[in-house]
Amino acid sequence: MEGTAVRGRLTWQTATVTKITPETARASTIVFEVPDWAGHRAGQHLDVRLTADDGYRAERSYSIASAPGEPVAITVERLEDGEVSPYLTEELRPGDEIELRGPIGGYFVWDPATDHGPLLLAAGGSGVVPLRSILRDRERTGSAEKARLLYSSRSLPDVIYREELERPDPGLDVVYTLTRSRPPGWRGHAGRVDDALLAEVAWPTGQGPLAFVCGPTSFVEAVAEGLVGLGYPPARVKTERFGATGGRQ
């Protein structure tokens, strides 16, 4: 029953691109109009399907970048040898139609009504996308929970949503660590996230923090293990891993 949204079923739908905004040299945010969108929760993702003229199909998952209540948006980082991301970031134009299905996921989800405790959000590269949805949801719902974002990026120009993240917000701290190159005079953190940096940034366990960690597999494993080492209960460390091929990106 493709093309028809059945309640409770996950069906492929045709969405129309309404807006494309470059975020960095390699990443763009694509906003869709989806006729039968059931509404999403912060942290969920969707699947995109491309079909070539010869019938060959490629599917990829992308985290939803927008908050619940906002138009559906994804942020896509172009992979040089990618099958789908170069099309999405370079060929797609407003008005184009694309097949997608979602929202997907019930684990890596933040619900401001039921999830309590200060938020520790850790992003590796484009892993920041679902965390941005959480931050926007926090802002839109007027949540009283404080949030810290630890964002590991190759360089400052590779930071996605930088302007938005640096808007003054007394309840949000953003800490960058730059792994590959730093601007002259950079006084922030450098290199990969390690236990010392985590110990400095993470909320004390006594405050009942809730952590969301998203990024490449090696990043997620290092951060999740580090947080558990600091005493975070594993159930309070939600993780989502993506790879250079297949699943995420």
Place this chain on the structure above:
Amino acid sequence: MNPLDGNAIGGLLHEVFGTEMTDAAGTCVTCGQTGPVAQAVVYLDAPGTVVRCRNCSSVLMVFARVHERYCVDLRGLAVLEAR
């Protein structure tokens, strides 16, 4: 090959089981550990999709798509409980 986690197959699981399954609790038949499907180790690029236990690496589930059908092997799971 870079393993992902159960979040990456949320769409596939929904297709097969008809409901959201990343937050379902799976119990490994080999080691007995129970955890959310989202936390299992997932290989998308194996022949088919292979889901392994994060604790003991045993195979929990295998999904193979043959023409428009899924062949599903759940022998590695003692329990799979949707919330």
